[in-house]
Amino acid sequence: MNTAFQRLQREHRAEILTDWLQHLAAAVDRHSPHPPGLDAQRESLFDAVLTTLAERPNAHDFMLDPDSELGRYLNRLVTEQARQLASPSETVGSLLALKQRLARALLALDLSSDAVVESLLWLDRLFDALSLFAFKAFVDIRERLITEQSLSLLELSTPVLKLWHQVLLLPLVGVIDTLRARQVTERLLEAIAEHEARVTILDLTGVPVLDTSVAQHLMKTIDAARLLGTRIVMTGISPEGAQTLTKLGIRFADVVSRATLRAGIAEALLIVERRIAPLNSERQL
Amino acid sequence: MSEHFATERLPIRSMLDIVTARHAARELCERLGFGKADQTRIATAVSELARNVIQYAGEGQCSIADDSQGTHRCIRVCIEDHGPGIPDLEQALCDGYSTSGGLGAGLPGTRRLVDEFEIQSAPGATRITIALIKRG
Numbered sequence: 001m002n003t004a005f006q007r008l009q010r011e012h013r014a015e016i017l018t019d020w021l022q023h024l025a026a027a028v029d030r031h032s033p034h035p036p037g038l039d040a041q042r043e044s045l046f047d048a049v050l051t052t053l054a055e056r057p058n059a060h061d062f063m064l065d066p067d068s069e070l071g072r073y074l075n076r077l078v079t080e081q082a083r084q085l086a087s088p089s090e091t092v093g094s095l096l097a098l099k100q101r102l103a104r105a106l107l108a109l110d111l112s113s114d115a116v117v118e119s120l121l122w123l124d125r126l127f128d129a130l131s132l133f134a135f136k137a138f139v140d141i142r143e144r145l146i147t148e149q150s151l152s153l154l155e156l157s158t159p160v161l162k163l164w165h166q167v168l169l170l171p172l173v174g175v176i177d178t179l180r181a182r183q184v185t186e187r188l189l190e191a192i193a194e195h196e197a198r199v200t201i202l203d204l205t206g207v208p209v210l211d212t213s214v215a216q217h218l219m220k221t222i223d224a225a226r227l228l229g230t231r232i233v234m235t236g237i238s239p240e241g242a243q244t245l246t247k248l249g250i251r252f253a254d255v256v257s258r259a260t261l262r263a264g265i266a267e268a269l270l271i272v273e274r275r276i277a278p279l280n281s282e283r284q285l
Numbered sequence: 286m287s288e289h290f291a292t293e294r295l296p297i298r299s300m301l302d303i304v305t306a307r308h309a310a311r312e313l314c315e316r317l318g319f320g321k322a323d324q325t326r327i328a329t330a331v332s333e334l335a336r337n338v339i340q341y342a343g344e345g346q347c348s349i350a351d352d353s354q355g356t357h358r359c360i361r362v363c364i365e366d367h368g369p370g371i372p373d374l375e376q377a378l379c380d381g382y383s384t385s386g387g388l389g390a391g392l393p394g395t396r397r398l399v400d401e402f403e404i405q406s407a408p409g410a411t412r413i414t415i416a417l418i419k420r421g
Contacts, residue, residue: 177300209307209325211332212390240325248329248394249380 004111004119005053012105017046020098028090045073053126064129078134082141091138092131099127158184160191166198167268173206181217185224197230199268203261205236215250222255231271235264290316290351298344303335306347310362313349317358319419327360327417330395334364334413337391342368361416371406
């Protein structure tokens with residue numbers, strides 16, 4: 001039990017809370033819109049902090065329990081702020097602003113110097129734990145967001161397009177690592193089976209570097225696609241890329257390859273016995 | 286060319302670092318006035334070696350330096366790791382030899398890609414230096 005903080009809680013709660021909320025509204029929320037419910041969340045956190053300060057002794061080895069009331073409120077507030085892309089310094093800053101106000105209020109009480117020192121140390125310790133907790137929670141949430149985003153990017157970046165009847169187009173863009181290669185292969189094979197594709201155009205224009213690992217992934221994809229009865233037309237290898245590949249000693253020996261997507265499409269249509277012709281030309285077939 | 290560009294030192298710990306390293310190499314190569322084919326050569330070589338680091342040693346580092354002298358322009362990349370090392374260098378430099386089910390074209394191919402290629406390997410210290418040189 002800490003009597004000093006009990007007094008603060010009993011006598012000065014409203015005034016400290018108002019002061020803190022006003023400060024936050026002026027200093028922190030200025031940059032970002034003030035979401036509804038934020039004040040209520042802050043108030044819950046405020047009360048949990050005061051209760052912990054008042055009820056717990058000055059624990060030298062205080063660790064914030066994530067499942068305690070205080071831990072839950074703080075976590076919720078941090079989550080909210082991280083999702084709104086606030087900076088972690090704002091989150092921790094608002095905690096420190098509260099600490100400052102509590103320290104000031106403590107000093108204004110008429111206490112013995114021993115009690116003041118004792119209470120300030122406890123205040124310090126608690127807020128150290130809160131700040132560390134908030135920072136860690138913040139980073140965890142951000143990391144989760146980033147993982148989610150890169151997963152959705154992965155989803156987006158491997159479309160298999162139906163270009164024409166029995167003709168598929170797979171435009172590869174970006175870094176081809178093992179994970180992407182596996183996903184690309186899976187999608188492509190499904191699409192080939194579904195559309196009974198006779199030709200698949202593999203466009204590499206957007207692949208930044210063709211090294212042995214990328215080449216190996218491509219070869220495996222191509223081999224698997226062929227087993228399903230499709231022919232592969234590779235397009236979009238740059239002149240430099242071609243030179244580099246041969247120097248590396250990589251041979252795409254029996255794969256049809258065209259420099260541009262346009263030439264590749266022409267080749268693919270030829271295989272399915274179609275062609276692109278002006279509207280008014282005579283039909284020959 | 287008397288003034289040299291600053292040497293860049295990059296860690297290689299993840300797939301992302303491979304991308305960063307080959308970008309940096311390509312950029313310096315371009316700034317030194319090499320053509321597009323050379324830029325692609327160095328980027329591919331760095332990509333190849335950095336991937337070996339991740340695959341066999343887990344992590345390492347790479348330094349990308351401007352080593353031009355007089356009218357000769359030169360980009361030199363050194364890639365190091367503290368992994369298990371390459372047990373049989375001669376074999377590792379042969380086409381088609383791989384201990385990991387790869388194409389076995391990485392090291393010999395890289396050697397063909399660049400103008401200078403130097404390799405030292407012992408358990409705990411592998412160091413490969415490559416360079417592109419343009420005489421002007």
